[in-house]
Amino acid sequence: MLPLDATQQTFAHALLRPELQVPVAVAEMVGPTRERRFAVHRNNVKASLVATLAAKFPVIQRxxxxxxxxxxxxxxxxRHPPRSPVLAEYGAAFPSFLGTFEPAVDLPYLVDVARLEWARHEAFHAADAASSSIGSLAALADDDLESVRLTLHPAATVVASAWPIVSIWTTNTLDAEVRRIGPDTPGEIALITRPDEEVFVHLLPQDADRLIAALADGAPLGEAAASVPDGFDLSTGLALLFSAGAVSGLLEGMSE
Amino acid sequence: MTADRPLRAGAGLKPEHHRHILESRPDIGWFEVHAENYMGAGGPPHFFLERARALYPISLHGVGLSIGSAGGMTPGHLARLKKVADRYDPFVVSEHLAWSTHEGVFLNDLLPLPYTEATLALVSRHVEEAQTVLGRPILIENPSTYLRFEGEEMAETDFLRALARRSGCGLLLDLNNVVVSAVNRSFDPLTYLDTFPVEHVGEVHLAGHAVLGDIEAPLLVDTHDRPVSPEVWGLYHRLITRLGPLPTLVEWDSNVPAWPILEAEVARADSVLRAAGEGRARAA
Known part of the structure; x- marks a missing residue:
């Protein structure tokens, strides 16, 4: 009898690599062959993990x-088996993997669509928090408005892309009939939120990702507003952030 | 195995049924959840489980601790399991006689163990550690097996009896796993049931399985994707008539049916439990 750790070592390796033989510790028995018996486990591992990825990246699959x-x-x-039994945490590396996977190089937008899907998945499991309304911002005096810091909701995430990822996601998920999205469609910025029990995908105006990145870094609103180019419609951008449930609090009178 | 365990049938709590269960509050004895599905920070899983817990007793069933890993149980996982148990106060916590993690890689299958003295010592130590951290006895479930190892030293039922005695754990008797393993490993399920250390059983699982391959050499696979099979109902009747009512779960984890279909399976198990309870009352 081999020591248990040696048996488990060969068993684990052979499960993930079909070119490896069935471990010698697996006994010959009447009925099905050792290969067929071991194949049940090989299939359980692979089919279940492929299914968990398909559940998180349905638009990529489509x-x-x-x-x-x-x-x-x-x-x-x-190449990247799970490192935790909490399968909700499995697949974070799938978007970047798509960018290096040779057979997929002709579909460069896949990486960012996958990042959007992963952001949706993470938002689903993110910590809960109440969302603030824009009324709380409107109630501030002008001076305080400059110095206020916005706390972003734990589920709020931005995915900016050179590809029209929001249009691609929307038409493959919500539209009754898939729209044609041409190669000249400009890049899009997605805002993912989960104010209550449902995850939403919003299309942000160009450069809004810079505003949100500055806010996420803890910049006061006045400073964050200065980080976007002239012509950016700040009041519309802020209204969208609040109505999407991306803000969970205001911090007033905080200094550096 | 607390005193207030429900001596009724329960069902797995599935996202497909969340809203219906909260709105219609069906007459179900309890619900079981997989602990690993509630280890995230927030969101709908916790939202629905908190509301279900306010209405029903909950059983917490772990699938990721890897109690049989020679290299140690999944690092950090016991603390996460305790957090879920502390939050939802289940009437019982259970895990599997299996391993699933090796060198930090989680293989997402309940992998088999050779039944030897060395394995028994390892598993007993891990169960004791889990019980110490959780501050309560746990139940360990008999596995579905598809193969046998060279050099095994004891029968599964003897292994489980020794494990329960050494570690003080209870047992979760999965009757579908008995039927599946009996075909795959060529033993008689009735003999298995008659030699099982039933005095340690704190919960019963019922489920459906698939048949792979030809009639000459079939393999049964524990799929939880269909109704409970007639053989499993037969074993269940025999077990409950002998032991009296026990918390019983109908497991249906993939191809999850509409709620009324699952509810009917649970009602069928409840009727077996009721008949056994009435039989005992008459005999008393």
């Missing part, structure tokens, strides 16, 4: 088709 997605996910599972 864009590339089920067969291509499965083949891609199987390579990802082999």
């Amino acid at each position: 864009l590339v088709g089920e067969d291509f997605f499965e083949a891609t996910a199987l390579v990802f599972v082999e």
